[in-house]
Amino acid sequence: MIISYELNINIIWNRLTEMTEFNDPDNWFEIHRIDNYLYTIRERLDLIEPRFLTKYINNYLIIGEHTAALIDTGTGIHKISAIINKLIADRQLIIINTHNHFDHVLSNHEFSEVYIHKLDYREIADIIDVSYLEDREIESYARFNYKIPNCKIMNILEGGEIFDLGNITIEILHTPGHTPGSICLLSSENHLFTGDVIHYGSMYLPHNYENYDKLLVELKSKIGNKTRLFPGHENYNVGIELIDQFNEVFGKIERAESHYNKFLDANVIEFDKFSIIIEHKE
Ligand SMILES: [Zn+2]
Ligand SMILES: [Zn+2]
Numbered sequence: 001m002i003i004s005y006e007l008n009i010n011i012i013w014n015r016l017t018e019m020t021e022f023n024d025p026d027n028w029f030e031i032h033r034i035d036n037y038l039y040t041i042r043e044r045l046d047l048i049e050p051r052f053l054t055k056y057i058n059n060y061l062i063i064g065e066h067t068a069a070l071i072d073t074g075t076g077i078h079k080i081s082a083i084i085n086k087l088i089a090d091r092q093l094i095i096i097n098t099h100n101h102f103d104h105v106l107s108n109h110e111f112s113e114v115y116i117h118k119l120d121y122r123e124i125a126d127i128i129d130v131s132y133l134e135d136r137e138i139e140s141y142a143r144f145n146y147k148i149p150n151c152k153i154m155n156i157l158e159g160g161e162i163f164d165l166g167n168i169t170i171e172i173l174h175t176p177g178h179t180p181g182s183i184c185l186l187s188s189e190n191h192l193f194t195g196d197v198i199h200y201g202s203m204y205l206p207h208n209y210e211n212y213d214k215l216l217v218e219l220k221s222k223i224g225n226k227t228r229l230f231p232g233h234e235n236y237n238v239g240i241e242l243i244d245q246f247n248e249v250f251g252k253i254e255r256a257e258s259h260y261n262k263f264l265d266a267n268v269i270e271f272d273k274f275s276i277i278i279e280h281k282e
Contacts, residue, residue: 022047025078037063037168038191039087040236043075045103049136051263053202053275057103058236060193064165067092071185071193072232073114076106076148077140094163096172098195098232099182100124106141106148113153117174120181124150157183173222177215178204184219190227198246199231200238200273204266207281213250216243249274 022028030042039061045054060071061084068088073095074080084093095111097104100120105128108114116124131146141148159174169188176182178196185193196204198216205212220243229243230236249271258267260280269276 022077025082028078029080029083031083034237037189039063040230041074041080041083043077043103045075045233048075048077048103048138049133051261052103053264053268053277054233055201056234058230058232058234059104060230061087062165062168062170062187063088063091064168067094067163067165069093069163069165069170069185070095072096072098072104072195073107073111075103076109077138079110080107081110096157096163096183096185098185098193098197099179101179101196102128102130102148104195104232105150106130108151109149111151113155114151115155115157117172117181117183118156118158119176120179121154121156125154126150159183173219175215175219177206177209177212179206186223186227190224191230192223192227193230193232195232198229198243199233199235200242201234202268202275202277203246204277205279207279209278213247216247219243245273249276253278 028043032040032042034040041059041061043057045052045057057074059074059080062069062071068091070084070093095114097108097114097116100116100123105124128148128150129146130141130148133141134146157172159172161172163170171186173184173186175184175197182195182197184195184197197219220240223240225240227240229238229240253269253276256269258269258278261268264277265280266277267280
């Protein structure tokens with residue numbers, strides 16, 4: 001009896017903490033300063049919907065001499081722009097989406113202009129439909145009836161663009177696979193921002209994933225061995241071994257046991273450092 005009582009207290013306590021984080025903009029974002037020009041701004045995706053099998057979404061802010069770049073705008077639960085404005089002072093701001101999935105773009109409407117790759121633009125051109133989250137009763141989405149507006153001006157990327165932020169530049173690398181328009185961003189500080197192209201935890205692959213390892217080998221050939229990786233989910237500031245560890249697991253996919261996940265409409269294969277989620281195709 002005592003055990004189950006303690007268990008209940010724990011459940012209630014966990015719910016209370018979740019509620020507090022959800023409703024309080026000061027507790028929602030976890031801001032980590034990596035060095036004087038780079039911040040990780042994290043949000044808890046598992047509090048929005050645990051069935052995505054992902055704990056953190058990582059947005060990044062790079063602060064150059066005269067311009068700052070925000071990489072992804074996150075979940076839209078609270079205003080990320082309020083935090084960004086404080087951190088960048090009077091610098092110019094550019095915003096770049098790594099791809100078009102909802103958890104990376106839902107605060108786009110807080111800004112006047114956003115960059116995205118041309119192959120990921122169409123699906124979110126006008127609104128970002130998150131009606132599959134209706135049963136979560138999320139206030140920030142409900143007020144838009146789960147059809148979140150995008151920002152008015154969407155600028156198109158093709159890959160190869162270089163943004164000059166002052167003392168730092170960032171280069172856009174088109175790395176299709178996770179989505180057709182997925183990009184990575186390579187900074188002159190030898191940091192690679194990978195979006196969902198590669199990260200620890202639950203990696204989502206499309207049904208035609210056969211060449212994903214080749215994409216990553218090609219990506220690795222464009223960066224140095226000492227490059228630090230800053231992925232869109234879970235651990236960040238990790239070494240290039242992330243790519244090798246994933247490709248080792250990738251080689252085992254065909255022979256591994258998978259189970260069907262109805263919510264994700266995908267097959268899931270569990271490994272040690274990764275869960276591989278493969279889009280289901282009829
Ligand atoms: Zn994604
Ligand atoms: Zn994502």
